[in-house]
Amino acid sequence: MSDFDTAQICLNGHIICSGIKVHPEKKQKYCQLCGSETITKCNHCSTDIRGNYTPGQYNPTPMDKIPPPYCYSCGKPFPWTESKINSIKELTDEIESLTNEDKESLKNSIADIISNTPRTELGANRIKKYLSKAGKEVSQGFRDILVDIASETAKKILFPTQ
Ligand SMILES: [Zn+2]
Ligand SMILES: [Zn+2]
Structure with a gap:
């Protein structure tokens, strides 16, 4: 048996329960919180979403408050990561000051x-x-999404504390 419990997370990334085998x-x-459906498995490979670490199922260690961005089994983004990536891509297309090449490069980053x-x-x-070339409104929209999905290292660069 796996040492991990299974987590239940909504499609927008709210963690419902990080140990549904125990609970x-x-x-x-x-x-x-948002009315979306919840999942317990990766929608690509059907592997259970890893929740609490539960050796012997006693005193489970809670998983991070942040839902995992990617499936550990197939490496594909979970739905909450995918929808944020998609919103960022849509926002990118609205930046008029960028060339198409810039837009592609931004999306790939x-x-x-x-x-x-x-x-x-x-x-x-x-x-x-690229954000420094974008208007204030668009870059604020970017920041609101990036703050949820960027790694700690990326956040330090994107949002340096003044
Ligand atoms: Zn939700
Ligand atoms: Zn998977």
Whole structure:
């Protein structure tokens, strides 16, 4: 048996319960915060979403308050990550001051900043550069989404504390 419990998370990334094997009574079909459906499995490979670490099921260690961005089994983004990536891509298309090439480059940088990889700093600096060319409104919209999905390293570059 796996040492991990299974988490139930809504499609927008609200964690409903991080241990439904230990607490099956906490299972619910919809999210009470946003009304979306909830899932317990990856929608790509059907692997259970990893929840609390439960050796012997006693004293479970709670999972992070932040839902995992990617499936550990197939590496694909979970729905909440995918929808944020899509909103960022839509916003990117609204930046009139960028060339199509810039837009593609910005879109490709998004994957680099979600988790810490050797490309995270590069990606974050690139996004920062493009956002400085965007209007105030668009870049604020970007920030609101990025703050939820960017890794700690990326956040330090994107949102330096003044
Ligand atoms: Zn929700
Ligand atoms: Zn998967």
